[in-house]
Amino acid sequence: MSRKLHIEVFRYNPATPDTKPYMQSFFIDEFDSMTLFIALNIIRDQHDPSLQFDFCCRAGICGSCGMVINGRPALACHTQTRDLPDHIVLHPLPVFKLVGDLSVDTGVWFRDVGTRIESWIHTRKEFDPSAEETRMENELANQIFELDRCIECGCCVAACGTARMREDFIGATSINRIARFYMDPRDERSEDDYYDLIGNDAGVFGCMGLLACEDVCPKKIPLQDQLGIMRRMLALNSVKGILPASVVKKLQNHKGCCHEKH
Ligand code: SF4
Ligand code: SF4
Numbered sequence: 001m002s003r004k005l006h007i008e009v010f011r012y013n014p015a016t017p018d019t020k021p022y023m024q025s026f027f028i029d030e031f032d033s034m035t036l037f038i039a040l041n042i043i044r045d046q047h048d049p050s051l052q053f054d055f056c057c058r059a060g061i062c063g064s065c066g067m068v069i070n071g072r073p074a075l076a077c078h079t080q081t082r083d084l085p086d087h088i089v090l091h092p093l094p095v096f097k098l099v100g101d102l103s104v105d106t107g108v109w110f111r112d113v114g115t116r117i118e119s120w121i122h123t124r125k126e127f128d129p130s131a132e133e134t135r136m137e138n139e140l141a142n143q144i145f146e147l148d149r150c151i152e153c154g155c156c157v158a159a160c161g162t163a164r165m166r167e168d169f170i171g172a173t174s175i176n177r178i179a180r181f182y183m184d185p186r187d188e189r190s191e192d193d194y195y196d197l198i199g200n201d202a203g204v205f206g207c208m209g210l211l212a213c214e215d216v217c218p219k220k221i222p223l224q225d226q227l228g229i230m231r232r233m234l235a236l237n238s239v240k241g242i243l244p245a246s247v248v249k250k251l252q253n254h255k256g257c258c259h260e261k262h
C-alpha cells in the first residue's frame with residue numbers, strides 16, 4: 001500500500017524581509033519510483049505554485065537540486081522517497097546565499113573560490129591553435145577525470161563544519177579542484193605557488209578531517225584522498241628548508257604521497 005508522505009518545507013523569501021521563516025507541511029500520496037524532485041513538483045503543481053527550489057537535469061548532472069533532506073545534504077533528483085521515512089523535512093543548503101525557500105545561489109560561491117584558487121591551467125607556453133593536442137598517459141588522464149567529475153552541487157560544503165564557521169574556507173570541493181591541477185603536467189605552478197594559495201586556515205589547514213564532505217558527495221569523489229595528498233605536500237613544503245633534502249625526498253617518496261610529477 002502506498003504511503004501518505006508528510007513533507008515539511010522551510011519557507012522564507014529574503015525579498016520580503018518583514019516576513020519570518022517558517023516550516024510548511026504538505027501531504028502527498030507516494031508512488032513507486034517517486035523521487036524527492038517529483039514530490040516537490042507535485043507540491044508546486046497541486047498545492048503551492050510559489051514554492052522555490054532548483055532543478056535542471058533531473059539526472060544528478062547539473063548539481064542544482066542540492067538541499068538538506070532530513071538533516072543531510074543530498075540531491076533531490078537522486079533521492080527516492082522510499083528510502084526516507086514518511087515524514088520528510090527539507091531545508092536549503094547552508095553556507096550559500098538563500099534565494100528563497102529551498103533555492104540557494106551556489107554559483108556566486110563557486111565563482112568566488114574558483115577565482116581565489118586560480119582554477120585554471122597555469123602555463124607560460126603561448127597558445128598555438130595549429131599545434132597538435134598534448135598527449136597524456138591514459139592512467140593519468142583517468143585520474144584527472146576522476147576529480148573533474150565534481151558537479152558543484154555544494155553538498156560537501158553544506159556538510160562541512162569549517163565552512164559553516166568560516167566564511168572564507170574554500171571547502172573540500174576546491175581542494176579537490178586544486179589537486180586536479182597539481183596532477184596535471186600542463187600546469188607549471190610550483191609547490192610554493194600552491195602553498196601561497198591554500199597553505200592556510202582558509203585552505204587545507206582549516207580542514208578538521210572529519211569526513212562529512214566525502215560522506216555526502218553524490219558523485220563519490222575521493223575527497224579525503226585529495227585532502228590528504230595536498231595536506232602532506234604542503235606540510236613537506238613547509239619543512240623543506242628545515243629538514244635535510246634527503247629526508248624530505250624520502251618522505252615524499254613514501255607511499256600515498258605527492259604526485260610523481262613533483
Ligand atoms: S573533512 Fe575537512 S573539508 Fe571535509 S567536511 Fe570535514 S572539515 Fe570540511
Ligand atoms: S565534491 Fe561532490 S559534494 Fe562537493 S560539490 Fe563536487 S559533487 Fe558536490
Ligand code: FES
Pocket residue numbers: 054055056057058059060061062063064065066075076077078
Ligand atoms: S536536477 Fe540536476 S542534479 Fe538534480
